[in-house]
Amino acid sequence: MEQTKNYEHWKIDQDPQGIVWVTFDRHDSKVNTLGKETLEELKSIVDQLPPTAKGVVFQSGKSSGFVAGADITEFENITSEKDALDFVTRAKSIFNAIEKLPITTVALINGFCLGGGYEFALACDYRIALDDPSVRIGLPEVKLGIIPGWGGTVRLPRLIGVLNAMNIILPGSAVDAYKAKKLGMVDDITRTEHLLKRAAVFYINTKPPKHQPSFFQKLLSHNLLRSFVASRLTQSVAKKAPREHYPAPYLVIENWQRDGAQSDDAMEHESKAISELFFHPSTASLVRAFLLQSYLKEQGKKLLTPIQHIHVIGAGTMGGDIASWCALIGYQVTLQDRTEEQIAPAIKRAYALYQKKLKQPRLIQAAMDRLMPDIKGHGVKQADVIIEAIFENLEVKNSLYKSLEQSMKSTAILATNTSSLPLEELSVGLKNPERLVGIHFFNPVSLMQLVEVVRGENTNDDTYNQALGFVTKIKRLPLPVKSSPGFLVNRILMPYLLEAIQLVDEGVAPVSIDKAATNFGMPMGPVELADTVGLDICLSVGEILSHHFSVHIPEILRTRINEKKLGRKTGQGFYQYRDGKPVVVPLYQNAEVPTNLTDRIILPLINEAVRCWREGIVSEEDFIDAGLIYGTGFAPFRGGPMRYIQTEGAENILQRLETLAKECGERFTPDAGWQKLIKNSTKTSKKISETTH
Numbered sequence: 076m077e078q079t080k081n082y083e084h085w086k087i088d089q090d091p092q093g094i095v096w097v098t099f100d101r102h103d104s105k106v107n108t109l110g111k112e113t114l115e116e117l118k119s120i121v122d123q124l125p126p127t128a129k130g131v132v133f134q135s136g137k138s139s140g141f142v143a144g145a146d147i148t149e150f151e152n153i154t155s156e157k158d159a160l161d162f163v164t165r166a167k168s169i170f171n172a173i174e175k176l177p178i179t180t181v182a183l184i185n186g187f188c189l190g191g192g193y194e195f196a197l198a199c200d201y202r203i204a205l206d207d208p209s210v211r212i213g214l215p216e217v218k219l220g221i222i223p224g225w226g227g228t229v230r231l232p233r234l235i236g237v238l239n240a241m242n243i244i245l246p247g248s249a250v251d252a253y254k255a256k257k258l259g260m261v262d263d264i265t266r267t268e269h270l271l272k273r274a275a276v277f278y279i280n281t282k283p284p285k286h287q288p289s290f291f292q293k294l295l296s297h298n299l300l301r302s303f304v305a306s307r308l309t310q311s312v313a314k315k316a317p318r319e320h321y322p323a324p325y326l327v328i329e330n331w332q333r334d335g336a337q338s339d340d341a342m343e344h345e346s347k348a349i350s351e352l353f354f355h356p357s358t359a360s361l362v363r364a365f366l367l368q369s370y371l372k373e374q375g376k377k378l379l380t381p382i383q384h385i386h387v388i389g390a391g392t393m394g395g396d397i398a399s400w401c402a403l404i405g406y407q408v409t410l411q412d413r414t415e416e417q418i419a420p421a422i423k424r425a426y427a428l429y430q431k432k433l434k435q436p437r438l439i440q441a442a443m444d445r446l447m448p449d450i451k452g453h454g455v456k457q458a459d460v461i462i463e464a465i466f467e468n469l470e471v472k473n474s475l476y477k478s479l480e481q482s483m484k485s486t487a488i489l490a491t492n493t494s495s496l497p498l499e500e501l502s503v504g505l506k507n508p509e510r511l512v513g514i515h516f517f518n519p520v521s522l523m524q525l526v527e528v529v530r531g532e533n534t535n536d537d538t539y540n541q542a543l544g545f546v547t548k549i550k551r552l553p554l555p556v557k558s559s560p561g562f563l564v565n566r567i568l569m570p571y572l573l574e575a576i577q578l579v580d581e582g583v584a585p586v587s588i589d590k591a592a593t594n595f596g597m598p599m600g601p602v603e604l605a606d607t608v609g610l611d612i613c614l615s616v617g618e619i620l621s622h623h624f625s626v627h628i629p630e631i632l633r634t635r636i637n638e639k640k641l642g643r644k645t646g647q648g649f650y651q652y653r654d655g656k657p658v659v660v661p662l663y664q665n666a667e668v669p670t671n672l673t674d675r676i677i678l679p680l681i682n683e684a685v686r687c688w689r690e691g692i693v694s695e696e697d698f699i700d701a702g703l704i705y706g707t708g709f710a711p712f713r714g715g716p717m718r719y720i721q722t723e724g725a726e727n728i729l730q731r732l733e734t735l736a737k738e739c740g741e742r743f744t745p746d747a748g749w750q751k752l753i754k755n756s757t758k759t760s761k762k763i764s765e766t767t768h
């Protein structure tokens with residue numbers, strides 16, 4: 076191939092057949108994102124494409140993916156609706172130009188092809204994706220409070236029909252290559268990169284008919300049916316995302332209802348809608364929540380030794396799932412327990428996970444091959460990371476560590492998944508206590524993105540950095556926390572759960588309590604959450620915390636446990652469960668709902684967050700917000716507890732807590748940290764956006 080011209084972020088080659096290969100390889104980042112500079116270059120490339128070219132292939136030079144989306148760090152430059160419109164029209168006009176090119180265009184998709192990246196691909200004639208588990212294709216913009224504004228809300232319904240498109244756009248979903256092919260989001264999938272390129276040449280040479288939505292999907296877009304379809308879509312969105320906090324999906328539906336997917340007006344209204352959404356209060360918090368993810372990933376950058384082998388001891392609920400997750404990601408994993416019978420259920424669960432995630436038999440088999448049962452603990456000698464997840468018992472853990480220390484590699488780290496035992500006590504008797512670190516996963520491991528990485532007094536920098544790096548490598552978000560009872564997330568969550576249970580004790584209906592929490596923006600109410608975690612576990616965590624802090628444990632919690640009503644797992648807790656779903660029981664159904672209900676459940680959580688901040692459990696406020704959003708689902712549009720304090724005003728919340736302390740008891744007494752927070756309130760929290768690349 077002959078090189079024609081070089082750009083900073085793009086490479087252009089024309090092959091002897093006359094096909095132009097445009098390779099995107101953003102020079103200042105590991106990931107391709109579209110921002111001002113990269114788009115300007117793309118515009119120049121599109122403007123200068125030789126009219127004689129036989130076809131154009133857009134591809135990525137990065138193994139991480141095609142394009143991960145717009146460069147979100149540039150959002151902070153958008154300070155007026157005019158800026159927003161400029162931002163939108165810049166890319167839109169380039170994509171429109173690509174769509175209008177008389178030359179056949181193909182996008183080759185590997186890895187991430189999300190948001191603006193997929194909108195770029197949508198402007199091409201054809202899209203071909205690599206059939207690999209790393210491929211994710213979708214339009215997640217609504218998760219940031221905005222809509223796909225570079226033509227996505229128009230081109231996707233046009234390509235695959237309204238229902239299919241809305242199933243992607245409204246929840247902000249991403250799908251794998253196989254599903255994308257099934258939906259028509261891509262025209263073809265291939266197994267190797269080499270075949271991907273050959274497929275591109277094939278499409279350019281043969282120009283097969285472009286994908287069309289099915290007759291049924293087209294019918295639904297007919298003028299006569301649009302209002303009906305739109306109202307059904309609105310109803311289903313309203314069940315999950317209240318308009319007040321999440322207006323974006325509603326605007327997508329309204330625009331489609333008015334303009335359909337064929338008119339020029341549709342594109343114009345899309346631009347207008349996204350420009351307004353940039354200034355909705357939820358958007359800034361949602362964008363920040365997204366950037367916090369990148370900030371957590373940054374913590375894992377200092378990995379010292381490459382990781383190949385992971386040895387997990389304890390194949391129970393946690394150990395089994397940690398092992399299967401690590402093998403899913405691609406690591407060699409040995410899983411140790413006392414007997415084969417104890418490992419078997421974990422292997423069965425792993426198989427179910429791989430079926431769900433990997434789908435293809437060859438990939439499932441490969442993952443199963445990576446996960447090896449290991450009763451004798453042969454894996455200890457080879458492992459780079461050893462994760463202990465046995466019973467929560469200090470003596471048993473202590474003696475296990477001593478035996479492990481003798482055969483571990485000198486570069487390996489020893490991690491405990493303990494949820495309550497202090498690292499300082501766990502490391503007693505170890506020759507090298509500096510190699511012990513906490514890696515605290517949440518249950519269920521495959522769904523919970525956050526992992527607390529716990530630094531004990533003895534943990535040294537190398538061990539800690541290795542642990543943070545490991546968590547990032549297994550595609551989880553590492554939250555650096557100090558060794559302290561309950562660490563960060565459980566400690567902050569507990570007062571919220573216990574206060575909800577106290578309210579039940581006082582005769583308030585669980586449904587009313589949970590409704591107050593979900594209206595606030597929590598993904599699940601605290602009473603149902605307590606039932607889901609298990610009432611026995613709630614009590615045990617509460618009691619452990621009560622040895623160190625003042626914790627109020629409501630009487631009704633003990634009563635329920637004595638009655639063997641432990642929550643979802645026993646079919647009854649505060650709710651009854653049928654087929655795993657809560658059934659509303661007429662418990663206190665007619666009871667009065669206190670006017671301060673939301674404050675009563677939310678403010679204990681906020682107060683505990685301030686206490687943790689004052690005690691330095693984490694080194695930055697941002698970590699508290701990140702921990703609660705990604706560890707508990709704390710209303711992301713509120714940006715986390717610390718952001719909530721900023722929005723409401725620290726003095727305002729302090730007063731509300733003081734009132735609650737007078738009316739409901741000392742447990743609401745504001746922590747001393749509030750005064751410090753009020754003094755500091757002029758200082759802004761660290762600018763996370765600077766560190767996202």
Ligand code: NAI
Nearest residue numbers: 389390391392393394412413464465466467492493494518
């Ligand atoms: P589990 O009771 O489900 O599993 C423990 C497993 O360890 C059992 O299969 C047992 O046979 C095995 N085991 C015990 N002693 C052993 C030894 N000496 N050698 C090899 N295997 C041994 O326990 P679970 O719930 O998985 O908890 C494990 C650890 O994770 C505990 O430290 C717990 O505090 C922590 N944790 C638990 C969470 C949960 O939701 N269950 C959440 C986060 C942390």
